[in-house]
Amino acid sequence: MIQQFSGWPDQALDILLRLDGEPSSALREELRKDRERLVRKPMIDLLNDVADADPAYADFSVWSYAKHTWWWQHQTATIRLARKVEIGLRFDLDGLHVKGAWHYPDPGQIELYRAAVAGKGSGLALAQAIDTLRHKGYEISGDVMKVTPPGYSPDHERAGLLRHRSVVASRALDRDDWLATAKALDWVLDTAADLNPMLSWFAEHVTAAEDP
Template sequence: MIRQFTGWPDQALDILLRLDGEPSNVVREEHRNDRERLVRRPMIALLNDVADANSAYADYSVWSYGKHTWWWQHQTATIRLARKVEIGLRFDLDGLHVKGAWHYPDPGQVQLYRAAVADKGSGPALARAIDTLRHKGYEISGDVMKVIPRGYSPQHERADLLRHRSVVVGRTLEHDDWLVTAKALDWVLDTAADLNPMLSWFAQHVTVPEDP
């Protein structure tokens, strides 16, 4: 299948640079069409190619512009894998950032997460997945409690994971010259493959069945 994504043109960063700071409504409107063509549409092409490569990534949204200037300065997109489990992408003056996340959990998800982390059968798999990502240079973050939650031993072998109420793992494309070529797509696909063991774990163990 022919790929749609060929990279972000050099002019895309020029447009974002003009929208940097606190641009007025007049300035934003002057650049709306160019921003759509040079910044947002390449992201749509990228996500279409990602979905073609793996149907599991077909449920996605490429966000448009909000009232706040931040949304004009950062082109974001989300690939939904399960309830509150997703891959997020952001293109801006700093480059292309991709993250895998379980965050903003629904009621009951944190309890499911803790039980699965503490379990001798399921817990080690998440620990291995996150350790692998850390060793590959991914940044690990999230909403982390200062102390271990009530009911769990501070000496638990996965106490560090038990303190999490969300988990976010991400990295930024280091080769800026790749942004203007189709290599950025291959990097996104490689990143998604790296994130898959962790995100699949969350989809299996933390997803709460939705009401009919």
């Protein structure tokens, strides 16, 4: 396959800078075509190249526009790996942000998650995957309860993970010299490889058998 992505040109940041703050509807419409060409299309090219590199990442969406100005100021995309398990991307004036997440869980997924975290082998595997990401500089976050959920001891060795109702690992690329070149594709592929152990764990343990 011929690589499509060659980076975001400097003009992409110029467009986003003009959209900063509270741009009028007239200005948004004036910039729509340029934003599509300079900001959104590179994200589409990037995700097509990621999918070409690994078909596991072929189910993606690159979001378009909405009435709220935030969607004009931030170009987002999602790669779906399993039910509620995904890689999210966001390009804006701060750079390129990538996160791997299990979030907004379906009913029943939290119970599956807790049982797998409490399991000796499965829980240790997730803890190690997250620790590896943290040591590589990823920010680990999520919806976290203040107390250990009922039925699990506060002294459990993975009590911290048991309190999670979602898990997100994220990092950002803010190097302008990379964003304007195809090197950003390699960075995204490396990030996806880093996230794979954690996201594969969620796809295996938290996705119910009846989920499509």
